[in-house]
Amino acid sequence: MQVKLNMIVAAAAVLCAGAVQAEDITVRIGHVGPVSGSQAHYGKDNENGARMAVDDLNKENVMIGGKHAKFELVAEDDAADPKQGTAAATKLCDQKVNGVVGHLNSGTTIPASKIYNACGMPEITPSATNPALTKQGFSNVFRLLANDNALGSGLALYAADALKLKRIAIIDDRTAYGQGVASVFKKAAEARGIEIVSEQYTNDKATDFMSILTAIKSKNPDGIFYGGMDPQAGPMLRQIETLGMANVKFFGGDGICTEKLMELAGGAKTLGNVVCAQGGVSIAKMPGGTEWKKRYDAKYPGDFQVYSPYTYDATMVLVDAMKRAGSSDPKVYLPFLAKTNYKGVTTTVQFEADGELKNPAMTFYAYKDGKQIALN
Template identity: 45%
Template sequence: MSMHQVRAALVGLGLVSASCFAVPATAYAVQIVKIGVSGPLTGSNAANGKDIENGVRMAIDEANATHPTIGNEPVQFVLESVDDQGDPRVGVQVAQKLVDDGVQVVIGHFNSGVCLPASRVFANAGIPLIDPAATNPAITQQGLKSVFRVIPTDAQNSGIAGKYAVTATKAKRIAIMDDRTAFGQGEAEEFKKAVVAAGGTIVATEFTNDKAVDFGPQLTNVKAATADLLFFGGLDGQAGLIARRMKQLGMRTQFLGGGAVADTIFTQIAGNAGDGALAWEYGRPLKTLPRGSEFAEKYKKKFGTDNLTYSPFAYDAATLAIDAMKSANSTKPAAFMPALQKAQFTGITGKITFDDRGDLKNPASTLYKLTEGKWVAVTTVTAN
């Protein structure tokens, strides 16, 4: 019997090992690691949600290009993105979906009102949440050891703004307005605390909602109070409308916005407010950071558009998570969580180290001033 006939007979009897004819499948096995992203991909804040998603996608693609290994196994990072619609109820639902789908870490959210309840879903599942955009201090005051934030909080950013309004702008009569969201109200409350602590005077406190387009009654009250400065806690779309209405009412009150956008900053405000308007923004100007311009160029080349505020923070959050997995030599959340807690990481946005709550130890905020129709960085201040 020929060798061919012998082999054929053995195959027929099922006695020939597959290893005689093929490389074992395990030699090419790749460990799939899912990185979740949650943000508003539809609705009025969809551009910011997509910006966050893009930042994470950049980090994942760059990591995969290095052919990483963790635990002596090749790894492929995969992005799993969900649309939380900026709605707390939907946010909790899609958070549970990410948990059920087996993500190892989540980057999110944009809205503080979504992040607050959704963070508890991830904490209950033992999955780290790294927040690149939601800034309400309460998020990291829940006692959840699995929540980390790579952006300054409202207490840090708006606290700086409040102190500056009193000590630097010399405002004597300060008014406050917010949009009643967890973000806007959080900003306003922290700004007010800082103003009072610095010895300033609040002469009017107004509020609207995040869907409003008419601010005449509130601004009429601010004007009647003869406020020389108005702080608005909310996003730039409404801030622009408020600034325009202030001009229509002939108000000489200086406008001051909280953190809502960055280097493509306050485009709607700039088109409506006069020179002298001020805005405090989270972090440092991207172009002043060592790798900031490089990031902006890569982002535009990859996605065909300029980056917005939060993609650098989201990029850092995803890169930090991957770095923690490598440091722990494990993709299991329980194993790499301690590496996140002890992180000494330098990213696009600067050095990232966390305090006991999971907030940045040394956050920075930058003041911009509208000058000849353009926003110009005036100063950067660290909260601590």
């Protein structure tokens, strides 16, 4: 009887040891974007991409440092407002999440990055494109797509070389993103011999642009560049049509380059004059884009905008670094993040020393027959 009892005790000890070895750790990934306000469609799309990654990771047997990892998404709303963005960053630092995907806007990402840097939090933005972000010298900040230097210059070259435009007006929304991409466009356009006939300003809450568009019309431009987001670009296109500028080309960066723009333009024929640019290749040309998009649409029908494949990859890149480091501790895995070589949905992700994506691609888009179509 004593022998049998000893065997039972020994077996229980083995089971307990196995339970300890298989003990789960919880990895919490922060995500911040505007899920309220006029840019909520962007933020919801981004959050969906990160959430989809977390769901996929939880279906895998992910091991970090010999322990099974369980993943949670800690989602915060910054409403595209810098003050709310810094408040969300402080909250995530206080909660000691294991890494952050975000923010969406340059105007929220840049001030938030200072907070993440101070608390040693790795941050990957899937969409903030102002070059100033990575010029701060922070070792914890990374970007997963082309910046405004590429987008603004590329659009200026397209306007000059492909469309042979000569006179362009510029409008920007005074945000870090809008000003940044507009200034790059202006410099590159002037270098190609384009005359900038008018420079006008608005804000990222405005909907009435008739006065600035009337001033622009008097300059007889053959193109308008808008540095800003689609909640303003849509009404602007309607008002351009109202003013009889039906043949004026309309340019913008990734902020206007969305599926939502078709709805926001409200049937304006000027939608057909739009040429916009996104960092990265089209979904069809992404290494895993087509299959991923099918899964996304099945999970979040009607929500896709632009950046969700990048938030998905950003989440996966953070976890890949943790796996290689054998730790979810930001201090331990951050050096491994800098040495990323990850085959993602969007591209093979590698970073330059300053946190910029190596070899970023860019795609031009237009709108035709109710669809957004890639031009390259």
